[in-house]
Amino acid sequence: MCAEKTDYKSTLNLPRTDFPMRAGLPKREPDWLARWAQIGVYQKLREKAEGRKPFTLHDGPPYANGHLHIGHALNKILKDMVVRSQQMMGRDARYVPGWDCHGLPIEWKIEEQYRNKGRDKDEVDVIDFRQECRKFAAGWVDIQREEFKRLGVTGNWDDPYLTMDFHAERVIAEEFQKFLMNGTLYQGSKPVMWSPVEKTALAEAEVEYHDRQTDAIWVKFPVKKHGYAEAYREPREASAEEKRRLQQQNAALNRSFDETMEGAQVLIFTTTPWTIPQNRAVCFGPDISYGLYEVTGTPEVCWAAVGDKYILADDLAADVMEKARLEEGMFKRASDVPADQLAGLVCAHPLAGADPEWDFDVPLLPGDHVTSDAGTGLVHTAPSHGDDDYAIGVKYGLPMTYNILDDSSYRADLPFFGGEAILKPNGKPGGANKAVIEKLKDVGALIATKRITISDAHSWRSKAPVIRLNRPQWFVAIDRPVGDGQDTYGKTIRERALTSIDELVTWTPPKGRNRLYSMIEARPDWVLSRQRAWGVPLTCFVKKGAKNTDPDFLLRNDAVNARVLEAFEAEGADAWYADGAKARFLGDAVNHDDYEQIFDILDVWFDSGSTHAFVLRDRPDGSEDGLADLYLEGTDQHRGWFHSSMLQGCGTIGRAPYRGVMTCGFTLDAKGMKMSKSLGNIIAPKKVADQYGADILRLWVAQVDYTNDQRIGDEILKGVADSYRRLRNTLRFMLGSLSDFTASDRVAPADMPELEQLMLHRLAELDQVVRDGYASYDFQGVVQAVFNFATLDLSAFYFDIRKDALYCDGDTPRRRAARTLLDMLFHRITKWLAPVLVFTMEEVWLERFPGDESSVHLEDFAETPADWRNDDLAAKWAEVRRVRRVVTGALEVERTNKVIGASLEAAPTVYVTEDVAKVLGTVNFDDLCITSGITVSTDKAPADAFRLDDVADVAVMFARAAGDKCERCWKILPDVGTHSHAGVCGRCDAALS
Structure with a gap:
């Protein structure tokens, strides 16, 4: 009969902890949020950080309109990880969340409500309408604030900044007035992105590109003469000597005109037939090879005729003839048409003769924007409807046209086309394109048409196409010297911006520099005005009857400006629209009847571009010098907030308002598709938080390469949750082994065994990796390094080895050293990961250090002595x-x-x-x-x-x-059973004694 074995389990030092393996994050996270609010963690951090070097991340304001999407979550979580890590590295890291509250998206929503009720917005008092917009924005600010807080984002949520606050509206107006007074503001007429549906100009950042179908046409411009049209051929800046040279060249060209060119027609291609009535020139590429092609035969159905002669780029001739249904053998190249000959050509408009409206010369002009990649190599030019067209028009003095009205319809008295619209009020195609095509057919001006798909600009709000339209607007000149005397970084806004980009700003990732630099380098003047009602008005007055080029066209009066600002501070921008506002502001400065009040509103990007002034400069929790250490947004903000802030800052403070810019990519679904309601692939942050917990979403953010586009989906999130569980197991082991650890158990590093000293070395290495990673915003690198350490160095190596000593040793130096090391590990891993896993690290911290005021988020990263490092x-x-x-x-x-x-x-x-x-x-x-x-x-x-x-x-x-198996530690050793305690080895016998 065998002797009964002794149960030694109760004598082991097994881990003891209530920390659960099942996190239950969705249910438990809101409790931690409530606790942080109760103890005032953010306010306590400000008190703790007093006297530290500040770090200010300036929040790019999201729009107060609708629930958050996953892109919002990515952006705000990244910001939160920056702020928390900078704070824990010893800075005074401030974060004031903010919202964009003005502008078309909110106004559009209120108008939708009106339309649904059968009301007309124009019949509503403007101040009442603005109040409805304000109320709408405030409601969404409250909703989004709670959604952001649910993600664990820390900040001054009790006092955010809003662009619709009275002080903010005052400062926005004040910043506008600086442009008014420094000589860069002007009223001009040039093509802008125009939304016929919303009846306002749009910024580039307010449009998105989608495919749409349109009618492409190939149009004939008959050559009238191979001569020199003085009104068009002379650049405005040409000297008298240059003009004489051009006239002599023209005479020579006239002499060379022969029968070869008789009856020739210049062919152009366009995807916007509605712009043909506004044509004023045709551009050619000076370095492109052109030829004269003669039609020698035609098929049964064809708009070309035998004997027709067409001028077009050689590289595109075969393609054009194919579009005209001319097969090989039905045309021949008759002669070269060199650039100097093209420069002397003058054409008739395709509609010339149909009505005197179009009986004018159409010159051929050189243009560097012309290519031979597509079309005909000859570009139809309508200065009122394109940037390149406008630039050519300015250079050569081409007239602007005003055929298109705000609703995209032709002016009523335009022959053939009056009243036809490019777009209907619902954004669908109107009859303008069809009307123009039919008329061009009627006069025999077409050789081909084709239905094609193009990528075209659409308003991201109404989703309707936008057009390039010449409209009087207010601009800031970015190449005009700024009259403020701040010339350190350049005299013009463009010079200051380009200098700031290269000398003042750190870019994360570095490629962000190139993107913004190229945009600033090539951009036109800044369009400030919008023809809407909800926003900060352009607080200026213009003299009636004066031309916009007259020196006294704009009223520049300090006393008037001051009265406007005083009213805005007390009453908000609604004061501009109140009865008697004009007389109130003008006072006795001028005769009221001589001046007109401007009611356009500022582009919402001017609002957000001005936030540095009323947040960084004016708030006590702003920045010490009015500049931000970091702006952090998506890559689309190179043309949005980064861009407008740069222009605004360079115009008012002489430089960029930020020292660093960090950009993140777009969030796609698991297949790499853009998320959209129509595809049904949207993943809402709330859904992720409710299903997995916000910490899982935060860990996903930290694990992806945010500098590129990222993918997210259920399977991806499950993988993130798996890695989280492995880390949680590591943390649970540490908690269990430290359950009764006290200061008296501590061992000095020099007295530790080599294995513990090796782990100290790894901590010293890792501390540097973590600090460098957080400093460079490399969250992926930080998390990967810490997780690999936890998995490979700890769970699979150190813990695996030291379990035996921790569980089975008595009060030995080895066990004391192991537990001391675990305490050191605990203080570092929990704090290193606190900026990422804000809820989990708080749970772990409170498991060891419970208390009403206790929080890991009130801690700094633990100092790690350099002498722990031991490379040998x-x-x-x-x-x-x-x-x-x-x-x-x-x-x-x-x-x-x-x-x-x-x-x-x-x-x-x-x-x-x-x-x-x-x-x-x-x-x-x-x-x-x-x-x-x-x-x-x-x-x-x-x-x-x-x-x-x-x-x-x-x-x-x-x-x-x-040997035999020790009943306590399970080692198989020869001495088992030879000690005072039955069935154990010598080490266990000593522990039991």
Whole structure:
């Protein structure tokens, strides 16, 4: 009969913790949010950080209109990780969240409500309408604020900035007045992005590009003469000598005009037939090869005729003839048409003769924007409807046209087309294109048409196409010297911006610099005005009857400006629309009847571009010098907020308002598709938080390369949750092993075994990686480094080895050292990951340090002594771990083959070189390999010994451990059963004693 075994489980130092493996984040996270609000964590951090070097991340204001999408979550979480990590690295990291509240999107929503009720917006008092917009925006600010807070984002949520606050509206008006007074503001007439549906100009940042179908046409411009049209051919800046030279050249060109060119027609291609009535020139490329092509035969159905002669680019001739249904052999190249000949051509408008409206010369002009990639190599030019067209028009004095009205219809008195619209009020195509095409057919001006798909600009609000339209607007000149005397970075806004980009701003990633630089370098003047009602008005007055080029056209009066600002501070921008506002503001400065009040509103990008003034400069929790350490938004903001802030700052403070810019890509679904309601692939942040917990979403943000587009989906989130669970297991082990750890248990690093000192070395290495990573906003690098450490260095190595000592040792120096190290690990890992996993690290922290005022988010990163680093020790242990890997590989084979169930059943022999044997002799290698025994041999290894291909100098022969199994620690040792306590080994007997 066998003796009954003693149950020694109660004598083990097993981990004790209430920290659950199942996180239950969706239910528990709101409680932590409530706790942080109750103890005022953000306010306590401001008190703690007093006197520290400030770090200010200036919030790019989201629009107060609708629930958050996953892009909002990515952006705000990144900002939160920046702010929290900077704070924990010793800065006073301030974050004031804010919202854009003015502008068309909100106004559009109120108009929709009116339309649904059968009301007309224009019949509503403007101040009443603006109040409805204000109320709408305020409601969404409250909703979005709670949605952002649910993601664990910290900040001054009780006092955010709103562009519709009275002080903000006052400052926006004040910033506008600076442009008024420094000479850069002007009223001009040039093509702008125009939304016929919304009846307002749009900024580039307010449009998105979508495919749409349109009618492409190939149009004939008959050559009238090969001569010199003085009104068009002379650049305005030409000298008298240059004009004489051009006239002599013209005479020579006239003399060379012969029968070859008689009856020739210039061919153009366009995808906007509605612009043909506004044509004023045709442009050619000076470096493109052109030819004269004669039609020698035609098919049965064709708009070309035998004998027709067309001028077009040689590279495109075959394609054009194919579009005209002319097969090979039905046309021939009759002659070259060099650039100097093209420069002398003058054409008739295709509609000339149909009505006197179009009986004018159409010159051919050189243009660097012309290419031979598509079309005909000759570009129809309507200065009122395109940037390149406008630039050519300005250079050569072409007239602007005003045929298109605000609603995209032709003026009523335009022959043939009066009243036809490009777009209907619902954004669908109107009849303008069709009317023009039919008339061109009627006069025989077409050689081909084709229905094609193009990528075209659409309003991101109404989703309707926008057009390029010449409309009187208010502009800021970016190449005009700014009259404020701040010339450190340049005299003009463009010069200051380009200098700021290169000399003042740090770009994350660096490619952001090139993107904004190229945009600023090529951009036209800044369009400030919008023809809407909800926003900050252009607070200026113009003299009636004066031309916009007259010096006294704009009223520039400090006293008038001051009265406007005083009213806005007290009453908001509604004061501009109140009865008697004009007389109130003008006072006795001028005769009221001589001046007209402007009611256009400022582009909402001017609002957000001005936020540095009323947030960074004016708020006590703003910035010490009025500048931000960081602006952080998506890559689309190179043409949006980064851009407008740069222009605004360079116009008012002489430089960029930020020292650093960080950009993130777009968030796509799991297949790499853009998220949209129509595709049904939208993943809302709230849904992720409700299903997985906000910490899982935050971990996803930290694990992706935010500088590029990222993918998210259920399977991706499940993978993130798996890695989270592994980390949670690591944290649980530490908590359990430290449950009763006190200061008296602590061991000095110098007194620790080498294994613990190795881990201290790794902590010192990792501390530098973490700090450098957070400083450079490399959250992916930080999380990857910490997670790899937790998985490979801790769970799979250190914890695996030290479990035995932690569980089975008595109060030994080894166990004390291990627990001291665990405490050091705990203080670093929890704090390093606190900026990312804000809820989980708080839970872990409170499990060890409960208390009403306790929070990991009130801590700084633990200081890690530089002398913990020991490269020589690390090199030695790299060799130990190299050999250990072969041993564990050999044991895994035996475990797989069911020869053993656990590594403690083994006592293998390890064959190494003499140098390696000396190294292994200085460590407890059997403990490191978690075996009951191990033999190190320098003999030649048997041929059938286990080896790894990449560790050729190490071999392992398996052998079972000799002795009995200790009933307490489970090691198999010869001395088991020979001590005072039955069935245990010597180490366990000592622990029991």
